[in-house]
Amino acid sequence: AQSVSQHNHHVILSEAASLELGCNYSYGGTVNLFWYVQYPGQHLQLLLKYFSGDPLVKGIKGFEAEFIKSKFSFNLRKPSVQWSDTAEYFCAANGSSNTGKLIFGQGTTLQVKP
Amino acid sequence: DADVTQTPRNRITKTGKRIMLECSQTKGHDRMYWYRQDPGLGLRLIYYSFDVKDINKGEISDGYSVSRQAQAKFSLSLESAIPNQTALYFCATSDRAVGAGEQYFGPGTRLTVT
Numbered sequence: 720a721q722s723v724s725q726h727n728h729h730v731i732l733s734e735a736a737s738l739e740l741g742c743n744y745s746y747g748g749t750v751n752l753f754w755y756v757q758y759p760g761q762h763l764q765l766l767l768k769y770f771s772g773d774p775l776v777k778g779i780k781g782f783e784a785e786f787i788k789s790k791f792s793f794n795l796r797k798p799s800v801q802w803s804d805t806a807e808y809f810c811a812a813n814g815s816s817n818t819g820k821l822i823f824g825q826g827t828t829l830q831v832k833p
Numbered sequence: 834d835a836d837v838t839q840t841p842r843n844r845i846t847k848t849g850k851r852i853m854l855e856c857s858q859t860k861g862h863d864r865m866y867w868y869r870q871d872p873g874l875g876l877r878l879i880y881y882s883f884d885v886k887d888i889n890k891g892e893i894s895d896g897y898s899v900s901r902q903a904q905a906k907f908s909l910s911l912e913s914a915i916p917n918q919t920a921l922y923f924c925a926t927s928d929r930a931v932g933a934g935e936q937y938f939g940p941g942t943r944l945t946v947t
Contacts, residue, residue, distance in 0.1 A: 721849055723875075725875075728873070753935070755938075761940070762938040762939055762940045763925075763938040764926065765935060767939075768935060798861065809875055809876065820878060820891070821876075821878065823875035823877070825875045
């Protein structure tokens, strides 16, 4: 069955600390991968995406993610977090057949302490 | 103005009542989706529509119905609301040309069924 798993449910960091949020997927065939972010009180917005090509993708606000096919992973990273990065982060996947059916992970709540 | 709008933003209703959540978009996208978000479960797909005449069930469609009144409008109905339908509901859109995984979300409707 297709699934996306996020291992860290709640992460607390101090400002300037480095961030890595784990995401693993189980998907038959070619997969497209995404990270969405939901700031407090706001709607989800796309942080970054991977369709093909360079496995290291850069997104908005200094975030990046690395697709490692052999590990079925797409971890999100940021070298130095800010208080404004406090949000909930969702990893998501869909098949390259472009059906539009996104499968979301459970979400990781990140709290950054000033 | 927001590209994807949802009404109402908050709603409290009683068990057994019929309720409709509405979604409108100005992005000109063909594809529209309804998700529900529950703590610890991420977002789960309820229904999706690739155009006015194409509506499909998602992962958790039982107890819900939808109507695609026009390209820009996609409504979600709970025919007889029950307490476990208490959740945050999101509408989303995507452009067929860009890739269906890159979705644009509305602000959400917080529904409470008592």
